[in-house]
Amino acid sequence: MDGMLETAYRTMLGLAFLLLFTKVLGKKQLGELTYFNYATSIAFGNIVGEMIIHYQDVSIANGIVAVVIWGLLILGIEFLVKRSPKAKVALESEPAIVIKKGLIMQETLNNLNLGIDDLCMMLRNKEIFSIANVDYAIFEPNGQLSVMKKTPDSAPPGTYFLPSELIVDGKLMKGNLKEYGLSEKWVQSKLDKAEISSNTSVFLAQLQEDGSLYIAPKDNTKPLIV
Template sequence: MESIWETSFRTLIGFLVLLLLARMLGKKQLSQFTFFTYITGITLGNIAGELVLNRDIKMIDGITGLTVWALLTLGIEYVSLKSSKARVLLDGEPTIVIKNGKILEKAMASSRLNMDDLSMLLRDKNIFSVREVDYAILEPNGKLSVLKKQEEENATKKDLQIPLKQRLYLPSELIVDGKIVARNLKELKLNQDWLEHQIKLSGVQSVEEVFFAELQSDGSVYVDKKIENTV
């Protein structure tokens, strides 16, 4: 029983410390997931795991290891922020793999990228033929940035000279699973009476009958009614 309590206590401490350090490191861990940040995340998780399960490691030693590693990461991130040379050294540089519609074989080889990988990355951009691509750049985080050939680009409203309407709202959830999202209503400066009126215009009598409702950019409300279970 004592072993269970000790493991639970160590788990709680490790969890809280890891949560605090994750908040300190900021959002770059997810939004710009480079090789360095990937290694950092794995290492912090591994130290936390050892802190929880390895009784030979003192709590203070485990917490110190987590803290020092996080501080070193913050220091490196600061240096890379201030120095372009350090940033290139840590994160690498973007690599052009398609230029003027031509696949650059040497750039592909240096990036350890084969045609299957390139095709997969292009499909992720809804491009199913290399012929459509003018430029493709492999970013340091492994994602592919693509510039289509002009004749393959989608026409914009500006190109077609279609009159533009100003967006009144940012599309937002109003009802989820029969429950009003009060926080969104308040931020949008709308009230429940207005919402109930809008869903009645869609042929729904009560909020409880709505599975999902979303405010559209033009001020209208999209309503998805719950499916009634029939025996």
């Protein structure tokens, strides 16, 4: 009987820790989780499971210490990822272009350990059955594929870009600038037109297809397109 009460007590304690852990991760859907989030969630569940089932080998005190330390580590990593683009790339990777202007980026596919069959399957999941209809395809950090279809032949000609983030939470995305041959000076010229002194005052700046820049200031004023 004492063993059953001990298990019941540990189960309720474990549930409380799992609820707290989901608060730490935030309100992400399963499909939005990165591989890192997914792996850490499984590991956390295993720690809680060990504390519940193996009560003869794992004391409640040791279980709580393990859960608290793991939770604090994950919380610290999540904070670091939000604050540092380099940490985000290192821990969660970054979006990778696998089709660019209709061309399959074979080296990128190899680096991602994806075969052409995998790419075609993900396109079919987007109801696209011909790669010839794809202008851009981006493999996201959560394993999903984002696709931009080719514009109709009747569309007016002109230079266009794939919408991409150039400033996130005040930080320049230098990789995206390099991808499109843009400079920090070009970004600053756009900010000057919007009467914004520095990229540190910008929450999000996204390059648009026509080369304009969507700017959402940190002070929650009305977004601008310049």
